[in-house]
Amino acid sequence: MGCITVVLCSDLPRFCLERWQSERETRARILLSESGVEPLSLSLLEEFGVNVELVSVELGYGWTKGSPGLRSAIAEYHDGVITREHVLVTVGSSEANFLSVTSIVKPGDTVVVDMPAYMQVHGLLETRGARLYMAWRSPENEWELPLADLLEFIQTKKPRAIYLVNPNNPTGRIERENVLREIAREASKTGTIIVVDEVYRG
Ligand SMILES: Cc1ncc(COP(=O)(O)O)c(C=O)c1O
Incomplete structure (x- = not known):
């Protein structure tokens, strides 16, 4: 018999977006908050030539x-x-x-977070006791990452990690490769770990 332990972590800040969405997305007539694409059905995938034969798939422990x-x-x-x-x-x-x-990340580590972005990592880092530096993108700059600020921050503060979301949710910005390479080059000098959430890649 399986067993699930639920750990209540009262320190976690409220994830407002997910809470708001969970309460409404299943009953909205018109959903404007969805960040994915309309899901495909298995039969449509089959029309596209994908093998969706599932009857022989074992439903065991993965x-x-x-x-x-x-x-x-x-x-x-x-x-x-x-x-x-x-x-x-x-x-x-x-x-x-x-x-x-x-x-x-350990308590007290300095960590850079991409802003605006999906707020899960932000909340986890707060709970972890990290010192956060927000790398704010701006619409005037077509939501590009603030490269000059980021490079200076890496050089002077040597952060433990940089958390980026690329393609970015919610702005939709896909960062230019040379910008990412510059950040990576600088981060490699200070041993800063770059974590990129690429859930929307492709
Ligand atoms: C940037 C980003 N990362 C992670 C997630 C959560 O993804 P998953 O449902 O695969 O856990 C989302 C969901 O909206 C997201 O926008």
Whole structure:
């Protein structure tokens, strides 16, 4: 018999967006807050030539780190820079975000967060006791990351980590590759870890 333990963490700040959405999205006639695309049905996928034959799929306990085939495919997707051993498959991006904050950040660490952004990481970092620096994007700059500020912050404060959302939710901005490379170059000098939530990639 399985068992689920629910840990109530009263320190977590209220995740206003998710709460607001959960209360309304199932009963809204017109949903304006959705950030994904209209879901496809299995029959439509089949029309597109995808094999959706599911009757022989075993409904057993899965691989804890993700199936070896999936982890290899993810590693290949990253152009061979990593191997399957580097890949951990999680249940949605929110679990990955949770694990990255709890494994990378300690109380008192200085951490940069992308703003505006999906606020899960922000809330987790607050609870973790991190010192947050908000890297605010602005509409005048077409929501580009504030590169000059970021580079200066990395050089002077040597943050433990930088959390980015790219493509960015809610602005829709996809950052230019040279901007990301500059941030990566500077971060590698200070040992700063860059975590990029790419849930909307592709
Ligand atoms: C940027 C971002 N990351 C993570 C999530 C949560 O993703 P998942 O449902 O895969 O856990 C969302 C959901 O809206 C999101 O916008």
